[in-house]
Amino acid sequence: MATEAAPHPADPDHARIPDTPVGGTVVLLNGTSSSGKSSIARELLKVLDGTWFHMPVDAFHAMRGGRPAPGADLQAEIDRTVKGFHRAVAGMAAGGNNLVVDHPLSRHWRLLDLLGLLVPADTVLVAVRCPLPELERRERARGDRQPGLAALQYEHVHAHAPHDVEVDTSVLSPGDCALRIAGFVRDRPSPTAFERLRAASHQGD
Template identity: 35%
Template sequence: MALILFLHGPSSSGKSTLAAAIREASDRPYLHLSIDHLRDSGAWEPSAYPDWKTARPRFFSGFHRAIAGFADAGNDLIVEHILDTPGWHAELQALLASHNVMFIGLLAPLATLEARETARGDRPAGSAAQDFTHVHNGLSYDVSLDSTQPLKTCVETILSMTKNPPMPSRFFAEANLF
């Protein structure tokens, strides 16, 4: 049974930075899965998806199935995601039901998110603010982390929890997302 560290938070909350730091500090090999990796590969080029609104549901359904496929094959994972669309959480709950999931919420003040978004320069302006207003609504996490705290502190918190992951994970709790 795979262990999945599911990092959830708004755009610019530090999911990628935290994932890289966990991988570096852990003795356990984790695969890091993120939509950003697909975006950076060119998968979101206008030529790949000229009608993104129509393609988006099947794109994310494929991403969700890929997460499950890697886990089903026995890989421990760090997954970055924003559950911002009706049905995604339920779909992932079903796909990942046979695995240990640690549901990790990343929290940060809006001003911090906006400053990070501006510094990054690779997101549409306002993405962080849009996510901030609703991304955590109706969800309960196994652990919530303030991503303005030292990275080392966040990594140590998560790695200490991997020794005895919460069972069952709050990831599988019923959520009132929308």
């Protein structure tokens, strides 16, 4: 675990907020539940250059405590959590941190929200694909996911276009997916998918 040195009382830098001259890069893994996003993220941390954080939305949902929300209020609670997650991602990136974000864009507003929060040129949007029968098989084998969740998300997560990179976890291992994504991150062209999506969203303004 990283630790920081105790500041010297006379050190003027102790009270100076550190500069962040450059924002971080965000690799956004977009796929359904059980598509393999987390496995790819773990492999990406091994092959990407420099220091990276893995920020999965599931970790934010796991922080929730207290009494469970009634069924009628559950979606609103999930939406509030997701909005907070988006802003945490944007804040970490603005602080100069590189992030691998594991998050299904299964509701269109999630994409629109992130388009307004992230720096498009510094965001790499990855489509993590997998055929539905294989997703359903994985759900049954895992036993820790809501049955049918992947099917509910399947038609929505990739409904928008474009993505920067596409990987199919039914034919590629997590390591192979990570190498393909890392290669794109190192030499990514411009405009990025987020730049094109941001431009398209502003055409009607």
